[in-house]
Amino acid sequence: MRFYRRLICVYGAVLLSAAVLSLLASNTVKLTARLADAVRPSPAVVMIDPGHGGEDGGALSCTGLKESALNLEISLRLNDLMLLLGHRTILTRTEDVSVADRGLETLSEKKVSDLRNRVSMVNNTPGAVLVSIHQNTFPQAQYSGAQVFFAKTEGSEALAEMVQTRLREGLDPRNRRQCRLSQTVYLLNRIRCPGILLECGFLSNPKEEYKLRQAEYQKKLVCAAAAAITEYLAQREAA
Numbered sequence: 644m645r646f647y648r649r650l651i652c653v654y655g656a657v658l659l660s661a662a663v664l665s666l667l668a669s670n671t672v673k674l675t676a677r678l679a680d681a682v683r684p685s686p687a688v689v690m691i692d693p694g695h696g697g698e699d700g701g702a703l704s705c706t707g708l709k710e711s712a713l714n715l716e717i718s719l720r721l722n723d724l725m726l727l728l729g730h731r732t733i734l735t736r737t738e739d740v741s742v743a744d745r746g747l748e749t750l751s752e753k754k755v756s757d758l759r760n761r762v763s764m765v766n767n768t769p770g771a772v773l774v775s776i777h778q779n780t781f782p783q784a785q786y787s788g789a790q791v792f793f794a795k796t797e798g799s800e801a802l803a804e805m806v807q808t809r810l811r812e813g814l815d816p817r818n819r820r821q822c823r824l825s826q827t828v829y830l831l832n833r834i835r836c837p838g839i840l841l842e843c844g845f846l847s848n849p850k851e852e853y854k855l856r857q858a859e860y861q862k863k864l865v866c867a868a869a870a871a872i873t874e875y876l877a878q879r880e881a882a
């Protein structure tokens with residue numbers, strides 16, 4: 644009789660251990676799945692930032708065109724194409740306006756507030772990837788070529804390399820400019836996500852300024868940028 648009791652006890656203990664182990668295993672699987680969800684990056688939101696706007700026109704081109712207007716035109720084209728490619732996007736402005744707080748008096752106060760608000764927009768958007776659109780100028784007219792600057796945040800350099808390469812291939816194979824880490828751009832220094840600033844070309848170079856104003860050239864430019872951003876996001880998701 645004792646033998647049977649012992650056998651039943653041992654059998655019960657084995658069953659209990661099996662049940663506990665299976666519970667632990669299923670919990671471990673659930674926990675692992677939950678952890679994987681937590682570390683998986685949020686779906687990317689491409690933040691397209693047309694530089695300047697409103698009272699702050701940015702640089703003036705050699706024919707008197709405001710940089711802010713060109714930045715907006717190119718950004719809206721980039722936004723359309725990114726949406727067409729199935730990406731989520733947010734524009735920091737969609738009209739010729741500043742995004743500064745209201746009630747400020749001096750232009751410098753407004754500029755600071757405008758930039759702070761752009762930083763907040765980017766940092767408060769989960770999964771943001773910033774692409775800020777600007778135009779370059781220089782006192783001497785001969786300088787030309789698109790150039791990409793990147794933030795020190797993770798992923799920014801890889802994105803900048805891809806955009807710079809696509810711009811060279813798509814716009815001007817003779818453009819020897821390399822992408823560079825930004826040391827001084829307020830927005831790039833303060834964001835917490837990957838981000839680049841694209842200087843589309845030099846408004847001080849008459850030939851390049853003419854091209855930058857043309858719809859066909861703008862379309863080529865945004866195609867190159869969109870291809871590179873798409874490539875970057877695909878690689879990031881696959882990693």
Ligand SMILES: [Zn+2]
Pocket residue numbers: 694695701702710777778
């Ligand atoms: Zn600018």
